[in-house]
Amino acid sequence: MTQRRAESTSDSGVSTSGSGPSAQAVAHAEDLGKFVQAAPSSYHAVAEAARRLEQAGFTQLSETQPWPAADPESTTGRRCYVIRDGALVAWVLPAHLDNTPVGFRILGAHTDSPSFKLKPQPSTGAHTWWQAGVEVYGGPLLNSWLDRDLCIAGRITVRTDSGVETRLVSTGPVARIPQLAIHLDRSANQGLTLDPQQHTQPVWGCGPQPGDVLAHLGAHAEGPAVAAQEILGWDVVLADTQPAQRFGAHGEFLASGRLDNLTSVHASVSVVTEHVEDLESAPTITVLAAFDHEEIGSQTRSGAGGPLLGDVLTRIGAGLGWSDEQRQVAWASSWCLSSDAGHLVHPNYPGHHDPANKPVPGGGPLLKINANQRYTTDAEGAAQWKLACQAAGVATQEFVSNNTVPCGSTIGPITAARLGVRTVDVGVGLLSMHSAREMVHVEDLYGLKRAVEAWWMG
Secondary structure, X not given: OOOOOOOOEOOOOOEOOOOOOOHHHHHHHHHHXXXXXXXOOHHHHHHHHHHHHHHOOOEEOOOOOOOOOOOOOOOOOOEEEEEEOOEEEEEEOOOOOOOOOOOEEEEEEEOOOOEEEEEEEEEEEEOOEEEEEEEEEOOOOHHHHEOOOEEEEEEEEEEEOOEXXXXXXXXXXXXXXXXXXXXXXXXXXXXXXXXXXXXXXXXXEEOOOOOOHHHHHHHOEOOOOOOHHHEEEEEEEEEEOOOOEEEOOOOOEEEEOOHHHHHHHHHHHHHHHHOHHHHOOOOOEEEEEEEOOHHHOOOOOOOOOOOHHHHHHHHHHHHOOOOXXXXXXXXXXXXXXXXXXXXXXXXXOHHHEOOOOOOOOOOOOEEEOOOOOOOOOOHHHHHHHHHHHHXXXXXXXXXXXXXXXXXXXXXXXXXXXXXXXXXXXXXXXXXXXXXXXEEXXXXXXXXXXXXXXXXXXX
């Protein structure tokens, strides 16, 4: 396991060296930036994760085909993944595993981020402006999306001579949600109010004849160009195209879109691909579950509220020859690390945070706690996480909400309730969560990766 560079720290675990983040942390953050840039939609995030898994010797399996039995003499059946729409589940089996049930160690994350989704009849506009009809997806900070260079990205279904195909599409920077000039609304700085229907429809061109959004998507689809009339359906969103950027006095921060929650997806993919041989020596079965649709409640076939994870775990057990009772024993011996972004204390709004628990940048990844189980962490889960952080040499800090501020939730409670698997909620702390461009401390990103590695190794 990579050791952190020695440096002095305060009691909170924050670096006091003044020399900036470690080289390992910088490299990890820059790779995260590349991952985010390749992932403007959940479907692209899954494709990029799959590409990296393939390079590490993983094999994609189809849910509609029988799965191979694990071969102790090769990687067949031991390094695998499946994709369901915008979700991916990957796993690593221990190299010497018989039909005696062992537990799973599952890291759960999500691939989607708050955004705007393209509606049916998407080509709109007025006064020669071409606009795209969009619907709010999840809970974005609407004002943060104004005046940004946006792409339209996701998947489309296409009619072909052989039937229907699904293709990824990403336009590059093409759209913008323009803000009204201050001269036309002198009260804007006293309280900007955006109507989600009237004020969030992006401009993407102009001309005397209406533009065709679908034709533009077809021209930018993977593979041969597609005529608009051949596009049968679409799941596409707007995404900020500005690349991730380090900033701060010592380059200690990273600004990027979609940090919630590609930080966790990227960290877990990095651990699995870089340490797959070590994970084959772990005492448990390593599972990475990157779900879709967390931002809208997870109640879909590819969300944490659907059957995806349970289906995969059941089939893994069946391939190992487990009986129903052995499967239950394995699940009861399992843990899930629900890894999603959390909140750092905001220096301009300290009253919105708990007065005693104020996570700070560089203080390490968060252990997220809520009395009403909006986060699933309990005493046993806290012990699991803190021991993993100690083993990795990583500081950690608790997050709990101010009693007057409603607490968000994660896939953690959903996974625990569906499968009965013991679950703990963690993640990196952000500022500007659900903004089109969020920010994080570089060392916290690297700390999450190292803590996940230690936790997976048991």
